[in-house]
Amino acid sequence: MPISDTVKLIGDVTIHHPALVNLYGCQVGDGSRIGAFVEIQKGATVGEKCKISSHTFICEGVTIEDEVFVGHGVMFTNDRFPRATNPDGSAQSDEDWTLEFTQVKRRASIGSNATIMCGITIGEGALIAAGAVVTKNVPDHAIVAGVPAKVVGDVRNS
Numbered sequence: 001m002p003i004s005d006t007v008k009l010i011g012d013v014t015i016h017h018p019a020l021v022n023l024y025g026c027q028v029g030d031g032s033r034i035g036a037f038v039e040i041q042k043g044a045t046v047g048e049k050c051k052i053s054s055h056t057f058i059c060e061g062v063t064i065e066d067e068v069f070v071g072h073g074v075m076f077t078n079d080r081f082p083r084a085t086n087p088d089g090s091a092q093s094d095e096d097w098t099l100e101f102t103q104v105k106r107r108a109s110i111g112s113n114a115t116i117m118c119g120i121t122i123g124e125g126a127l128i129a130a131g132a133v134v135t136k137n138v139p140d141h142a143i144v145a146g147v148p149a150k151v152v153g154d155v156r157n158s
Contacts, residue, residue, distance in 0.1 A: 002018065002019055002020065002021050002022050002023065003015070003018055003021065003023045003024075004023060004024035004025065006024055006025045006042070007023045007024060007025070007026055007027075007028070007040075008026070008027040008028070009027075009028050010027065010028065010029050010030050010048075011029070011030025011031065011048075012030055012031060013028045013029070013030070013031075013032050013033075013034070014032070014033040014034070015033075015034045016033065016034065016035055016036060017035075017036040020036040020037055021034060021036065021037070021038050021039070021040075022038075022039040022040075023038075023039070023040045024040075024041065024042055025041065025042025025043060025044075026040040026041060026042060026043070026044045026045065026046070026058075027044075027045045027046070028040070028046045028050075029045075029046060029047045029048035029049070029050065029066065030048045030049070031048050031049040031050075032046055032047070032048060032049060032050040032051070032052070033050070033051050033052065034046075034052045035051075035052060035053045035054035035055075035056070035072075036054045036055075037054050037055045038052050038053075038054065038055070038056050038057075038058070039056075039057050039058065040052075040058045041058065041059045041060045042060055043060040043061060044058045044059060044060055044061070044062045044063070044064075045062075045063045045064065046058070046064045046068075047064055047065045047066035047067070047068065047106070048066045048067070049066055049067045050064055050066065050067065050068045050069070050070070051068075051069050051070065052064075052070045053069075053070060053071050053072040053073075053074070053112070054072050054073075055072055055073040056070055056071075056072065056073060056074045056075075057074070057075050057076060058070075058076050059076050059077065059078045060078055060099060061078040061099045061100060061101045061102060061118065062076045062078065062101075062102045062103075062104070063101070063102070063103045063104070064104045065103070065104060065105050065106040065108075066106050066107075067106055067107045068104050068105075068106070068107065068108050068109070068110070069108075069109040069110065070104075070110045071109075071110055071111045071112035071113070071114065071130065072112040072113070073112055073113045074110050074111075074112070074113070074114050074115075074116065075114075075115045075116070076102060076116045076118070077102075077115070077116065077117055077118045078099055078100055078101075078102070078118045079097050079098070079099070079100065079118060080098070080100055080117075080118055080119060081097070082097070083096075083097070100118035100119035101118070101119065102116060102118050102119065102120055102121070102122075103120075103121045103122070104116075104121075104122045105121065105122060105123050105124040105125075105126070105140070106124050106125070107124060107125045108122045108123065108124065108125060108126045108127070108128070108138075109126075109127050109128065110122070110128040111127075111128055111129050111130030111131070111132065112130045112131075113130055113131045114128045114129070114130065114131060114132045114133070114134065115132075115133045115134070116128075116134045117133070117134060117135045120134060120135070120136060120137050120138070121137045121138070122134065122137075122138045123137070123138050123139045123140035123141065123142060124140045124141070125140060125141045125155055126138045126139070126140060126141060126142050126143070126144070126155070127142070127143045127144070127155050128144055128145075128149065129143070129144065129145035129146070129149070129152075131147070132144055132145050132146060132147065132149040133146075133147045133148050133149060134148075134149045135148045135149065136148070136149075138151075139151065141154050141155045141156050142154060142155075143155055143158070
């Protein structure tokens with residue numbers, strides 16, 4: 001099943017194409033909308049009244065607060081040093097890496113095709129430009145753009 005019985009959907013959650021998503025072990029809040037080809041992994045949380053656009057990947061360790069917009073094809077990460085194998089050539093398991101947490105605060109907006117590196121916080125009301133690679137914390141209300149993303153403005157002045 002693309003939507004596992006381990007998923008906690010709170011209230012009225014809209015999943016536009018239930019057969020075309022992969023949700024397991026996550027929680028999605030009331031009033032949120034999930035597009036096609038979205039994966040939300042175990043331990044991830046999506047708040048209330050969020051919009052998660054198609055082709056987005058939200059991995060374990062990501063918390064998205066209320067009223068957040070996530071554009072198409074946004075990728076989150078949760079491992080700073082990803083490897084397929086250990087130095088001895090054996091396949092890595094859950095014990096062989098460190099989960100890093102990421103928080104997206106209330107009313108932030110993340111543009112299409114942005115990549116969000118692990119272990120950071122995106123501030124309340126912040127705006128991440130399309131295609132940005134976010135490697136550091138983003139202040140509340142900041143506009144960030146580029147690779148790596150840098151503060152280029154403030155949404156309150158736009």
